Amino acid sequence: MGSMAWDTDATREKLLDAAITEFSDRGFSGARIHQISRISGCNRERIYFYFGGKAELFEAALTRELVTALDDLPIVGSGPVAIADFAGRYFDLSRSRPSLARLTFWEGLEQGHPVGAETRALRAANKVSEIRGALPALSEAAAEDLLLTIVTLCHAWVSSPNVPLVITGTPDDERRRASIIRTSELLARDAPGMASQPS
Amino acid sequence: MGSMAWDTDATREKLLDAAITEFSDRGFSGARIHQISRISGCNRERIYFYFGGKAELFEAALTRELVTALDDLPIVGSGPVAIADFAGRYFDLSRSRPSLARLTFWEGLEQGHPVGAETRALRAANKVSEIRGALPALSEAAAEDLLLTIVTLCHAWVSSPNVPLVITGTPDDERRRASIIRTSELLARDAPGMASQPS
DNA sequence: TCAATCTCCAAACGTCTGGTTGGATTTGAT
DNA sequence: ATCAAATCCAACCAGACGTTTGGAGATTGA
Incomplete structure (x- = not known):
């Protein structure tokens, strides 16, 4: 019915925002997947589900910010x-x-x-x-x-x-x-x- | 007098040179202590003996290069x-x-x-x-x-x-x-x- | 309602990391 | 030869890392 399904886009966004923050602060090597999941409020596993891995998340964050x-x-x-x-x-x-x-x-x-x-x-x-x-x-x-x-x-x-x-x-x-x-x-x-x- | 026992200064230098290379290439988080020991030709343990740890080695390398x-x-x-x-x-x-x-x-x-x-x-x-x-x-x-x-x-x-x-x-x-x-x-x-x- | 599907999470996995330790080996001085 | 210091080396440690997995709870269509 009317009620909204899972807000999967919001999850993606929260992860991306957190990734931008963390990667901007500490770079790729210094960034911690655990920290990104923590400040995004989402589970670590969601990163792999939505983006594939740390490297791909970095690319996604970079793209969104630079383009x-x-x-x-x-x-x-x-x-x-x-x-x-x-x-x-x-x-x-x-x-x-x-x-x-x-x-x-x-x-x-x-x-x-x-x-x-x-x-x-x-x-x-x-x-x-x-x-x-x-x-x-x-x-x-x-x-x-x-x-x-x-x-x-x-x-x-x-x-x-x-x-x-x-x-x-x-x-x-x-x-x-x-x-x-x-x-x-x-x-x-x-x-x-x-x-x-x-x- | 004359000749010295072990060329300990040369060891320090080799470690510093290798550290400069590695830290310059990959930064602090990305640099690997193992790699520094490899390209210096010295043992990993010598780093802790001479410098104390990764952080101190980074400072030493930075100091020598920047000053x-x-x-x-x-x-x-x-x-x-x-x-x-x-x-x-x-x-x-x-x-x-x-x-x-x-x-x-x-x-x-x-x-x-x-x-x-x-x-x-x-x-x-x-x-x-x-x-x-x-x-x-x-x-x-x-x-x-x-x-x-x-x-x-x-x-x-x-x-x-x-x-x-x-x-x-x-x-x-x-x-x-x-x-x-x-x-x-x-x-x-x-x-x-x-x-x-x-x- | 039932079952299929999707989102989420806690725990676990295997690997790699910086760092340590104990001893064997080399070196120069005595 | 003997000694002491400098070096190497292999193994080890505990913790952190990126990644995977199994299943619990929510949602949807019939």
Whole structure:
């Protein structure tokens, strides 16, 4: 009758959420299946039923978190300031959802091969197009380099806190945000026709 | 006098070298004590004799690799070009000894607290002074930000290859090197008092 | 209602892990 | 030759790990 069957989707979601948390905190090797089941409130066995194993769960968690990365961050307006604005919003996103940056680094350090490479490459390419739309003077390669620099700086800030700690003392979010924004703007301004370019 | 009984220092060194390799490759959780003993050629038990345990060996390996980081990389000359040159050499160093960058990220992601913080802070401060010596127009904070940006970009390039892969396709060392150098130079030029920047 | 099906869970399994131990073997000094 | 220290080695330990299993309880269709 009307009453709902088992809420199997909710179980999957709870497991995925817990997996994202645990894998983001401790990486693949450090994550514990027992801990994921504990914080999800589900039984350990459900992981194997729904996902197959630890490795597959890692992939599923990674996919879910990474694929939607650049989506909600359009570049509005045009010119270097629009790029700087985008960088600021990407910084804020990385700050508010550090699992994205951390999972990215875990993936690179532990796993090696990127999951969902095609999808991510596609979204990255779209973002590069957006950048070039806002900065027609930029070459394709320069736009890629710029996006890579912005993403790298934001990710590293949230996932590698001790380098900042050692260099600048107590980390200061606002200050770093301003620095990254400034860097992005300078790079955006550094286009052929606006200044002399490196070969 | 003369010759020593057993070359105990060599044993320590072999263990440390192997530990650096293994920890750099797989991180703390992923590294296997058995593997370290294997590639060092020493017995597993020697690790506990000399270092106490896995955690202490990790600290020792990290210390040895990180503390000497910025030492052999003086800033020669002055002006933005000197900074760009430094960035290029730091890039080359990171490329040729990736364990430095990787261990730094492992430390940040897994461990949290920086090992040898005081020593590293001191050397970083020295480097900041050097930068300011080459660029008197830069404020202390700006010099710190600049150093942090250079180090971050170089480290991330060698330890997080999939972001570049997804954004630019096949990674190109020379191209990235040029991009980081250009970024450093732009940042170095962006100082109060240098209102207009000729290239 | 009955039986089939699905979700969940507790317990168990086999393996691997970091770490320990005791003794055999090597080495240089005396 | 003898001694002591350094090393190796094999076995062992207890705990943690990822994974599997057997069945209990809930749900559904007839």
